[in-house]
Every structure is written in structure tokens, then in C-alpha cells.
Amino acid sequence: MMRVVNTRQRILDTALESFGTTGVDGTSLDALARTLGLRKQSILYYFQSKNGLFQAVVDQAATEFIAELDDVVGADDVWDQVEGTVRVVFRLALQRPALLGLLREASRPGSMVAVQLTSRLSNHIEAAQHSLELALKEGRVAGDNARLLLFSLYSTIMGVATEVEVLRAMGIEPSLRSLAERRSELLRFLYAALSPQPACL
Amino acid sequence: MMRVVNTRQRILDTALESFGTTGVDGTSLDALARTLGLRKQSILYYFQSKNGLFQAVVDQAATEFIAELDDVVGADDVWDQVEGTVRVVFRLALQRPALLGLLREASRPGSMVAVQLTSRLSNHIEAAQHSLELALKEGRVAGDNARLLLFSLYSTIMGVATEVEVLRAMGIEPSLRSLAERRSELLRFLYAALSPQPACL
DNA sequence: CGGGATTTCTACCAATTGGTAGAGAGAACT
DNA sequence: AGTTCTCTCTACCAATTGGTAGAAATCCCG
Numbered sequence: 001m002m003r004v005v006n007t008r009q010r011i012l013d014t015a016l017e018s019f020g021t022t023g024v025d026g027t028s029l030d031a032l033a034r035t036l037g038l039r040k041q042s043i044l045y046y047f048q049s050k051n052g053l054f055q056a057v058v059d060q061a062a063t064e065f066i067a068e069l070d071d072v073v074g075a076d077d078v079w080d081q082v083e084g085t086v087r088v089v090f091r092l093a094l095q096r097p098a099l100l101g102l103l104r105e106a107s108r109p110g111s112m113v114a115v116q117l118t119s120r121l122s123n124h125i126e127a128a129q130h131s132l133e134l135a136l137k138e139g140r141v142a143g144d145n146a147r148l149l150l151f152s153l154y155s156t157i158m159g160v161a162t163e164v165e166v167l168r169a170m171g172i173e174p175s176l177r178s179l180a181e182r183r184s185e186l187l188r189f190l191y192a193a194l195s196p197q198p199a200c201l
Numbered sequence: 202m203m204r205v206v207n208t209r210q211r212i213l214d215t216a217l218e219s220f221g222t223t224g225v226d227g228t229s230l231d232a233l234a235r236t237l238g239l240r241k242q243s244i245l246y247y248f249q250s251k252n253g254l255f256q257a258v259v260d261q262a263a264t265e266f267i268a269e270l271d272d273v274v275g276a277d278d279v280w281d282q283v284e285g286t287v288r289v290v291f292r293l294a295l296q297r298p299a300l301l302g303l304l305r306e307a308s309r310p311g312s313m314v315a316v317q318l319t320s321r322l323s324n325h326i327e328a329a330q331h332s333l334e335l336a337l338k339e340g341r342v343a344g345d346n347a348r349l350l351l352f353s354l355y356s357t358i359m360g361v362a363t364e365v366e367v368l369r370a371m372g373i374e375p376s377l378r379s380l381a382e383r384r385s386e387l388l389r390f391l392y393a394a395l396s397p398q399p400a401c402l
Numbered sequence: 403c404g405g406g407a408t409t410t411c412t413a414c415c416a417a418t419t420g421g422t423a424g425a426g427a428g429a430a431c432t
Numbered sequence: 433a434g435t436t437c438t439c440t441c442t443a444c445c446a447a448t449t450g451g452t453a454g455a456a457a458t459c460c461c462g
Binding site for chain 4: 229230231241242245250251
């Protein structure tokens, strides 16, 4: 039999939305159920506990995030990979901000999300690091330490894409146009940071 | 009589610690009072409500953060300002991580902290932007848009300094040594990003 | 010492939290 | 038809939430 909509999936989606914006602590099962038009007991039917739901949400988010990044990894050139990542992250910032919000929750010190995400993303991290290492060795990008460089790249991209409130504090109202501007400025910034200084003969 | 320690200040400090790590939602007045060796009613004696306490904590954090940055603004050279900011932020990351954690809470979309911080920091933001604009015009740094460039700088610095869990995910255990490495790599990264390409004749 | 202010407490409170037990509705199979 | 399985519900629960009222303690000043 096919249900009108898969309830379990609806719960996951709504939970992701709420966890990613209001935060996990700020989300109650009752409130979640209310926006779903259910009782919380129905949620607990599909997931053993709030924490179980949280794990499932993170898992789904990781899957989606990884799927988005999979296209990017394929690129040969490091710069293409960076550009692709920026494209993916900014699309997510626009279309699924809560997903990025959830990833941000992961960076909270001591959060369990981090541990969960780590294992899921380790492959991508290693691949990216490897790619960067090679580029470093061949002098195609500037830098010393591939891992720390990757970390800097990640921080910059994620920050520019998600720190909306800081942006607002700087007098830039988030909009589609400003998002595009931000992206192109970010790309310029990253390109400058990665370009090896041209050897002036 | 002089109290051993100002209770109100103790509450503010402990609250900052908890808000900055566990988050506001994750902090209960009871738990807070327990770690202080008090009853929550004593907290409510000094602050009208949990939200009032939160506001006060943010206010104090802003004051401290601004005080730290005040030295930096004095520098004439843009690069000195950037370097100084990195130094300040990394010192805070080491000595007062909860303070940076609280600032992170501000970037949550819809948070009221942001509004509060905005007004307090607007002077610094404008000064920095102005300084960057001048440097851009004179060709001392590379870039198009001073505001967006400032935003990129902020995101990078803040991210590299605070995203400890991401770092752990990449196999780097946070330590004093790794923090120093991260800082020097960050400085190199930022320098590369800001340096105008030397005109190769 | 005594009186007033400051500070911390006990005693509650209504609302909300995550979670359990189990009834009831509905479809599905036999 | 009956039975079973899937799903959502009502009815609770103990613990915790932020917050109020006001009693006690402690302090300061004369």
C-alpha cells in the first residue's frame, strides 16, 4: 500500500528543519508533532527517543550532504573542486539552510553529531586532503600544510555561506542578489589565497 | 563588609561559561545555581529573568570583546590590524573559549544576540571597513568590495579559531601546539589572500 | 544593641519536558 | 467473517522548566 506521504520521512524533514534552525535543545517533541499535525507519541512510534530521532536526522543530512559533494570530488583540478564545493554549499545555503544549520550544530564542542559526521565524511576529507597535497607538491597551489589549508578553506566557505546574522550586522540584508555577490567575492578571495605567487623573472 | 567575591559577577561569569558551551537552551537556572553553590532564586534576585541574565552576559561579553579589539584598531597598516585580530581571537580561543562560543550563538539566524552585538560592534565594523576601503583604493590589498572582503576575513578567522570539532574530525587533536600551527597557517593564508599580485613587468 | 537594607533561602506553582502503557482505528491477509 | 499488523491516538507519569511569595538570615550604620 502506498501512503499519501511517508510519515517517517515527513518527521525526518520537519525535524531537520527545526533542529537546524531552533537547535536540538530548542526543539520539543510536542512542538514538532504539532507542526506535523500529529501527537508526539506518533513520533516516538517511529523513533525510540528524541535522541534516536536526532541521530536519524543527522544521518540523513550527512547522506544528502555527501551526495551533493560526490559530484565535486570527481573534478581533476583542485581549483575545480574548490569552486564546486562553493557552488554546492551556496546552493544549500539557499535551498536548504537548515541542513547547513545542522552541520553547524556539529561544530559545537562536545557534540555527538561531530563524531557521527566524522566517520561519514572521512573519505571525502581524505580525498580532498590528498588532492591538496598533490597540488602543493607540484606547486599548483600555495601553502605548507594540506590539512590546515583544507581546514582554512572549509572555515571560510562555511562561514561566508552561513553567518547570515553577522552579515546583517554589517548592514547587508541577505537576499538572492547579495548571496551571489558573496559567492563571487568568496571565489575571488579563495583564488587569491590559493594562487602560487607568479615567479617574476 | 567586602564580600569574598562579587556574587553578581560570579553569576555572570559562570553563565557565560555555560551559555557559551552548552548553549542558552541547554542551560537551566537550576543547573547554573548548582554549580555556583546557590539556589536559582538568588540568580533571579540579581537578574529579573533568565533572558535578563542572558542579555547581561552578552553585554559583558561584548564589552570584553570590544576591549580586546580596541588595541588592534589603533594599528595604521591594514595587515597589522588583521594580524592583531588573529592574535586576539586566538588568545580568546585559548583562554576564554566560552566567550567565542557565545559569539557563535549570535550567528544563529533569528537570535536576539546578534541585534544586541550589532549596535555594540558597529563602530569597529565601520572602522575596519573604512580602513580596508582605503587600502583597496591604494592597491595595498587585493579585492573589489571592502565589506564583503571584511566578511570573508571574519568568517575565516572565526572559523579557524573556533571550529574545534571539525578539526578533530580531520584528525587534529586540539592542543596548544596545534593551535599555534593553525594560527601561523591562517596568517599565511590570509596574507596570500590579501596580497595584491605583484605586477610582473 | 536595634532597625533597616541587602542578600539568600524554603516553599510553592503552572507549564512543559521526554517517555510509557495501552486502547482504538484502519487496512490487509486468510 | 475474523485476525493480524500498522499506525495514531488518549491517558498518564515523574522530572524539570522558569518564575513568584515571602520567610529567614546577614550585613551596615548609628
